[in-house]
Amino acid sequence: MAKKTASKKSAAKSMKPKAAHKTTAKTVFLKRQEAVEENLGESEPLRNFLTKAGWY
């Protein structure tokens, strides 16, 4: 019984770093996305822009 518990515990332990890594990667990804959107400012579809500009 003790051995089973121990192996379950160690299996649970080995899951944690992977989950943590995924969370970190997702955070980094979202931060990057946020940074790009901030750097670009507002963007709009080409058609909207050209219509407002009187191109058509």
Add this chain to the structure above:
Amino acid sequence: MLLSPADRQLLVDQALALIEYLYVHLPLKRAMHAVDPLQRLRLLRHRSASLSEPAFHAEMVSIFTRLRDLHTNYILPEPLRTRTAFLPFRLEEFFEGQERRYIVTEVKPGTEDTWFRRGVLVTHWNGIPIDRAVELNADREAGSNLDARHARGLAAMTLRWLALSLPPDEEWVVVTYRSRGRVRERRFDWQVFESGLSLGRTDPLAATGDFAFVLGVDAKTEMERQARKLLFAPEAVEMVRQVQQQTDPLLGGGSDAPAPVDFTTVSKLPDVFSFRTIKTPSGTFGYVRIHTFYVPDDSAFVEEFVRIAALLPSNGLILDVRGNGGGNILAGERLLQVLTPQPIDPERFYFINSALTRRICDASPSFVEWRESIAQAVETGAPFSHGFPLLPVERYNDVGQKYQGPVVLVIDARCYSTTDIFSAGFQDHGIGKILGTSGATGAGGANVWGHELLLTMFPGADSPFKPLPNKASFRVAVRRCTRVGKRSGVLVEDLGVVPDEIHRMTRRDVLHGNADLINHAGEMLATMPVHAVTAKVRSEGTSKQVDAVTKNISRLDAFLNTRPYRSYDVVDGTTSIDFPLLTGSSNTLELRGFRNEQLAVSTRIQL
């Protein structure tokens, strides 16, 4: 942005004045590309009232594009002038054997899905085979040679600065691509954003002051480079902010100041330079990427290059200028001296002879050298003025050699203008070898002025230049340049610089930091000799002694304040030179090392 009929006439008239009386390459372009821009403009003047807005701008853009000159442009009015259209990914090419492949190398964060991601191969574009689609796009670009047009056509598939490019005809594209063994399609809408300029960068269309007179830059490449940084490299944008905060006393030092930047790995001009030490199978070398020469201060540019070169291995340097659309001609030409012991002979610049260029040269002391030959043209019939460098020759040799190792320069077809001039100078002075990922550089050999600059030179009612509507404008090549040395007199425009070796980009190159390209450059460096001379000053009483450590040279000549002092036969090791009776507070010693009677290396120190 609607232009009235009077606005259109004004634009066409100004274009005619610039092309007929100022455009230095007109005779060349007529011959090389069989074009007649003046007649096309006259016809446009006659027909402009009946054209739609897009058709008018399309014809103006086409007239300038057909010149095949990236310096000479029609700049579309607001709001197009300050907008960039983009698709949220970057398309590049590589070769598998002889076959060209097109691959997605960057994706805007948030765009990737299970199938469409970095590394997928694109096969069709709106149903057109991708090679043909790029070719169709390339024909709409102004590049001087086929390689340049192709490179620009490829870039324009996903990014268009609307100041110099017509908006895409399509509102979206359907991309067919291969991913995980399956063929898939995805639609991407063209989006538009306001063309932000990274912190501290200036608009290449709005340069002012002395800087504006010495520009040699493909403005489109420069702006699109900035746009790609915003789309795909937020870390690089953030690094520019951090460096600015750290180096600008007005911005730095607040409670929210970021951690200090390590300037042993990051340039103080991070938008201009990136660098690192690299290990290749042929050895460990330095690598410097010069992203742009668009810097207002050429001395600060050269100084920063010298600083980072000193941090890198001295046995060889890979200097990568691919994608560099040029900038400040003085920065490019003055950098050459740092890489060679040879005195630099700068390129010569010429005006076309006309009443307008005569008026320009008479009006400003900056162009006094050109006055006489332009005035004489009435009698001589010469089509061009005499040629002169932009600065006195001493300015191109005032720093001296600072990097003594062999250098391999890496170029491609997107290199333009100042980068062409720099590459030509590199080749003409025998500084090192050139490795190209295309058959030649972009071939832009001229100094370019904007219409706004000409307005400031000629204010007043009798000016040939008039303010233009809605910030529409023009740029024009006003002085052409020729090469020196063995290729003395050869034009840079339309001919470009041909590399010593070609490297076809591989998949590993485009996806893994140019790995194979760098290894190829490393192989070239490993065959090139390394010479070195360093000097240390010792003081003994009133006299000074210099210990010169030499490597791979057989003769060492010492010049004190430019005058010959002594000559020594040397072997690897230390040679001591005495200076018993120095006068004056500042004395410059130059040591020149020779191998087989050829000047191989030099250094300068203050005694």
